[in-house]
Amino acid sequence: MAFAQALGKGWVVTALTVRYLLTTRRVIAMALFAAVPLLLAGSLALARVPTFDILLFQVLMVPLFLQVVLIFVTLVNAAPLIREEIEDNTLPYLLTRPIGKPAIVAWKYAGYLVAVLVLLVPPFVLAYGVTEAYGGLALGTDSDVLAGFLVATVLGSAAYGALFLFISVVLRKPLAVGLLIGFVWESVVGSIPGNVPKFSVIYYLRSILKGMIDVGPLSGFPTDVSAGVAAGVLVGLSVAFLVAAMAVFQRNEFRQKA
Amino acid sequence: MTGVVEAHELSKWYGEVLGLNGFTASFGSGITGLVGPNGAGKSTLFKLLIGQLRSDKGEVRLLGEDPWNNVPLKRRLGYCPEHNQVWGWMTATRFVETLLRLDGLPAADARTKAAEALELVGLTKAKDRPLKTYSRGMRQRAKLAQALAHGPEVLILDEPLSGADPVGRVHILRTISRFAREGGHVLMSTHVLYEIERITENIVLIHNGKGIASGNLHAIRALIDQHPHAVRIATPQPREVAQALAGMDHVVAIEMPTADALIVRTRQPDAFYRELPEIVVEHRLDVRGLESPDDSLEAVFRYLVG
Numbered sequence: 092m093a094f095a096q097a098l099g100k101g102w103v104v105t106a107l108t109v110r111y112l113l114t115t116r117r118v119i120a121m122a123l124f125a126a127v128p129l130l131l132a133g134s135l136a137l138a139r140v141p142t143f144d145i146l147l148f149q150v151l152m153v154p155l156f157l158q159v160v161l162i163f164v165t166l167v168n169a170a171p172l173i174r175e176e177i178e179d180n181t182l183p184y185l186l187t188r189p190i191g192k193p194a195i196v197a198w199k200y201a202g203y204l205v206a207v208l209v210l211l212v213p214p215f216v217l218a219y220g221v222t223e224a225y226g227g228l229a230l231g232t233d234s235d236v237l238a239g240f241l242v243a244t245v246l247g248s249a250a251y252g253a254l255f256l257f258i259s260v261v262l263r264k265p266l267a268v269g270l271l272i273g274f275v276w277e278s279v280v281g282s283i284p285g286n287v288p289k290f291s292v293i294y295y296l297r298s299i300l301k302g303m304i305d306v307g308p309l310s311g312f313p314t315d316v317s318a319g320v321a322a323g324v325l326v327g328l329s330v331a332f333l334v335a336a337m338a339v340f341q342r343n344e345f346r347q348k349a
Numbered sequence: 350m351t352g353v354v355e356a357h358e359l360s361k362w363y364g365e366v367l368g369l370n371g372f373t374a375s376f377g378s379g380i381t382g383l384v385g386p387n388g389a390g391k392s393t394l395f396k397l398l399i400g401q402l403r404s405d406k407g408e409v410r411l412l413g414e415d416p417w418n419n420v421p422l423k424r425r426l427g428y429c430p431e432h433n434q435v436w437g438w439m440t441a442t443r444f445v446e447t448l449l450r451l452d453g454l455p456a457a458d459a460r461t462k463a464a465e466a467l468e469l470v471g472l473t474k475a476k477d478r479p480l481k482t483y484s485r486g487m488r489q490r491a492k493l494a495q496a497l498a499h500g501p502e503v504l505i506l507d508e509p510l511s512g513a514d515p516v517g518r519v520h521i522l523r524t525i526s527r528f529a530r531e532g533g534h535v536l537m538s539t540h541v542l543y544e545i546e547r548i549t550e551n552i553v554l555i556h557n558g559k560g561i562a563s564g565n566l567h568a569i570r571a572l573i574d575q576h577p578h579a580v581r582i583a584t585p586q587p588r589e590v591a592q593a594l595a596g597m598d599h600v601v602a603i604e605m606p607t608a609d610a611l612i613v614r615t616r617q618p619d620a621f622y623r624e625l626p627e628i629v630v631e632h633r634l635d636v637r638g639l640e641s642p643d644d645s646l647e648a649v650f651r652y653l654v655g
Contacts, residue, residue: 096453103450107436114438180434184495187399187428188451191420341418344402 100190101198108202112168113209125164125210128156132218136225145233148222149300149307152240156215157296161247162273168207169255170265172199173336177345186345193337200256200333207248215240239303242318243296246325250292253332260339292328295321352377353503353534354398359407360558361393368393370558371407376536380529382545382566383538385555391538392431394555395507398536399428412503424452427496431507431538433488437481441472441491444480445498452499466498467491469527471520486517493521503534510544522548577601577614580621583638587611593632597624 112118131151135143173196176182185195219237223230251273258272259265280291288294295316301309302318316324354376361368369390376383383391396402397409400416400423409415414422435444442463449459467476470490475483480491489509496504509521526548529535539545545552546566553563562569584590591603591611599617606612615621629636 099455100451100453103447107447110438111436180430180432181436183399183401183428183430184435184448185451186401187423187426188448189420189423189453190451192418 097194100188101194101201104185104190104195104198105202105205108172108199109206112203112206117167118210121164121167121210125160126214127160128152128218129214129221131155132221132225136221143222144226145222145228145236146307148219149236149304149309152215152218153297153300153308156240157243157247158278158293159274161211161244162251162277164210165207165248165251166255166266166269166273168210169200169203169252170259170269172196172203172256172259173340174259174263174265182345192341196256196260196337196340197333200252200336203252203256204248207252208245211244211248212241215244235304236307239300239307242303242322243299246299246322246329247292247296249329250295250325250332253329253336254292257332257336257339260336260343289316292325295325299325353381353412354536355408355410356394356560357408359394359397359409360405361390361397361402362405367558368402369397369404372555372558372560373407374553374560374563376534376553377551378534379551380525380535380537380549382549382552383536383555384540384542384545384552385538386540389540389555390558391540391555392507393558395428395505395536395538398505399423399426424499425502427499427501427504429489429492429496429504429506429509431511433485433492433512435480435488435491437479439480440477441467441480441483441494442476444491445495448495449498454499462498463494466494469497470494470524471516484514485512486514489513490517490520493524497524497528497533501533503536504528506535506537508538508540510539577616578618578621580613580615580618581610581640582613582636583610583640584634584636585609586635589632590634590636593628593634594625597621597628 132148135147140147173182176185186192216237219233219240220230223232254272255265255269258268262268277291277293280288281293281297294314297309297312298314298316298321299318300307301312301314302321304310314321352375354374356372356374359369359372367390372390372394383394385391393402397404398411398416400419403417411422412425416422439447442460445463445466446456446459449462450456454462464473464476467473470493472487472490472494475487480488483491489512493506493509496506504525506525509525510518513521525535525537529548535549537545537549542552550566551564552566552569554561554569582590587605587608587610591605594600594613595603597615597620599615599620600613601616602614604612604614613621625636625639628634
């Protein structure tokens with residue numbers, strides 16, 4: 092009974108978050124941004140580019156989708172989860188209800204994951220479909236590519252989301268730090284020799300793609316981490332950052348704008 | 350510690366800024382008004398009571414319990430914040446329903462109770478409109494509805510009349526009084542003493558983060574009344590006005606600082622404001638404006654704290 096009640100309360104927070112992320116004005120910009128892979132694939136098909144095939148699709152999607160779209164969409168959706176409730180003075184409505192602060196963070200994170208995957212997955216799958224259709228291939232022909240990118244999208248959304256959520260409960264201005272981590276650190280870390288690249292999310296996302304896709308631009312990616320281990324690391328990172336965010340939020344007091 | 354609220358030497362600092370400074374008070378049952386000027390520490394005290402802030406020093410208890418991170422205690426309280434922000438995209442019904450679901454109510458019960466609470470505050474007709482279309486006064490009522498819908502033992506209302514229109518005020522005061530009559534406790538802050546007089550005699554005065562007086566309103570008013578309240582009257586006939594007002598037994602001094610004004614000091618401002626129109630009409634006086642240098646509560650507090 093208590094479990095069902097806790098689940099019911101959690102669902103309310105999750106639904107509130109999904110509704111907020113998917114129906115407020117920002118969703119238009121987010122949906123357009125998330126649709127960039129589809130727009131690109133559609134443009135290549137319409138322009139009848141002769142070299143447009145599943146290999147070129149991957150060559151474009153690794154930097155564009157994984158390193159720009161995924162990071163930006165996760166940052167813009169995860170950072171305000173708690174921070175905007177504080178800035179908008181709506182947090183007291185949640186904090187004066189019989190639900191623990193860590194539970195609020197966890198269920199908001201669940202809502203974030205749903206919203207981000209709703210934004211990211213359909214356009215990507217459609218972009219893949221356009222690519223296969225352009226080559227006159229059946230949709231399942233390169234299912235390893237689709238599966239690899241979908242796993243990377245889910246785990247990348249989870250890891251980046253937890254990281255940015257953690258930053259947002261620790262810092263008052265999380266966007267600036269999130270942009271630095273997402274677009275500077277994650278971009279340059281691959282060029283640093285040794286084991287340093289392992290201190291980034293993108294390293295494990297690339298390892299997953301290398302392990303899951305038979306032929307692609309990441310076939311030569313220098314990694315000693317298998318797809319399974321990389322997935323495990325990303326799940327572990329997500330859990331660690333989420334638990335850290337819950338712990339900080341539990342300990343924090345909240346001073347709103349006057 | 351046995352009151353609804355017990356605070357002992359409670360202090361809260363915001364960096365260099367003092368929120369509460371050794372605040373000590375006990376709030377009993379029924380309705381208690383927390384009265385103080387803006388910045389006195391009223392909202393800080395309430396945020397400590399709902400567990401949004403943690404005290405730097407001293408002790409606070411709500412219904413005998415420490416409010417900080419106390420999840421079960423939240424079932425027993427209803428809170429109406431001072432600010433007017435709500436999730437504007439929600440209708441009032443969805444707003445109250447959502448928060449009731451967080452209290453653990455099943456969807457059907459939440460719907461029923463939300464409708465009841467919105468009816469109580471007079472928002473039934475507007476209940477399906479998005480909150481962003483609400484006036485400030487209507488939002489106050491929606492906030493009050495969410496605070497009392499789950500049947501709390503204590504309501505903590507931070508400036509609930511602020512911005513409310515006359516109809517809204519009536520609804521809010523009536524709702525608060527009814528809640529208290531049915532056995533609930535209410536802590537209500539205001540910076541306007543006369544507002545709270547209509548629903549309670551129990552008040553706590555707070556100034557610069559300290560509790561400076563508490564108890565029966567009449568006793569505190571008597572304390573205030575020992576300090577004459579000044580009223581500046583703009584008139585081209587200061588001498589005639591002064592002669593007419595000199596007969597009022599609560600007027601303790603009359604000064605004529607300029608040729609077109611006089612300052613009257615009275616121990617009973619309520620009686621003065623009540624009787625003045627009659628005197629003006631009776632003596633056919635030309636009174637062009639009234640202004641009270643003591644009008645703000647800040648001035649009264651300056652009297653009290655010396």
